[in-house]
Amino acid sequence: MIQSEKNDAAISNWGRGNTTDGPRQEFLAFTLGKEEYGIDILKVQEIRGYEQPTLIANAPPFIKGVINLRGIIVPIVDLRIKFQLGTIEYTPFTVVIILNVAGRVIGVVVDSVSDVISLNSNQIRQAPDFSGSFDTKYILGLATIDSRMMIVTDIERLMTSADMELIDSASE
Numbered sequence: 001m002i003q004s005e006k007n008d009a010a011i012s013n014w015g016r017g018n019t020t021d022g023p024r025q026e027f028l029a030f031t032l033g034k035e036e037y038g039i040d041i042l043k044v045q046e047i048r049g050y051e052q053p054t055l056i057a058n059a060p061p062f063i064k065g066v067i068n069l070r071g072i073i074v075p076i077v078d079l080r081i082k083f084q085l086g087t088i089e090y091t092p093f094t095v096v097i098i099l100n101v102a103g104r105v106i107g108v109v110v111d112s113v114s115d116v117i118s119l120n121s122n123q124i125r126q127a128p129d130f131s132g133s134f135d136t137k138y139i140l141g142l143a144t145i146d147s148r149m150m151i152v153t154d155i156e157r158l159m160t161s162a163d164m165e166l167i168d169s170a171s172e
Helices: 002-012 155-159 167-171
Strands: 024-032 035-040 044-049 063-069 072-078 095-101 104-110 112-120 139-145 148-153
Touching: 024 095, 024 104, 024 148, 035 112, 035 155, 063 104, 095 112, 095 155, 104 155, 112 139
Parallel strands: 035 148, 072 104
Antiparallel strands: 024 035, 024 112, 044 095, 063 072, 095 104, 139 148
16 A cells, blocks of 8 residues: 555656656747747657748748658748748758647747756746737746746647638648
């Protein structure tokens, strides 16, 4: 009976690390402009260097085109254009994060990928309410790591939103 209780405790603490601050979750940290963002690492399929995608006529400007990823046609979204971050430069650090969201494979272009960060729920603070001046529904919260701030993003909600024009157009 005592051994069973120990196993139950070990299972209930799985994924928590050595902390009592709640379950830990890992996020892939990347940069867009001067800001650092984090997305759930479980949504990431792979990270690739940027290559020019095949352009698709009449696509919104933030959809750069498509690539063939081992037989799967993958739309490529440039988040820097989507978030209107000014001049977009493609450098050797520019990467495409291949995501698996809502049963679809989608690539997102970012300036660089920096780290995988493990956070517990107490380290993520709620985003401030901006009284409707702009939409924060894709922001899960803000995390402070060392002396820098990271915007924790709900990448699945962002990629499946109507304004991304990815999911509806795929079902037609």
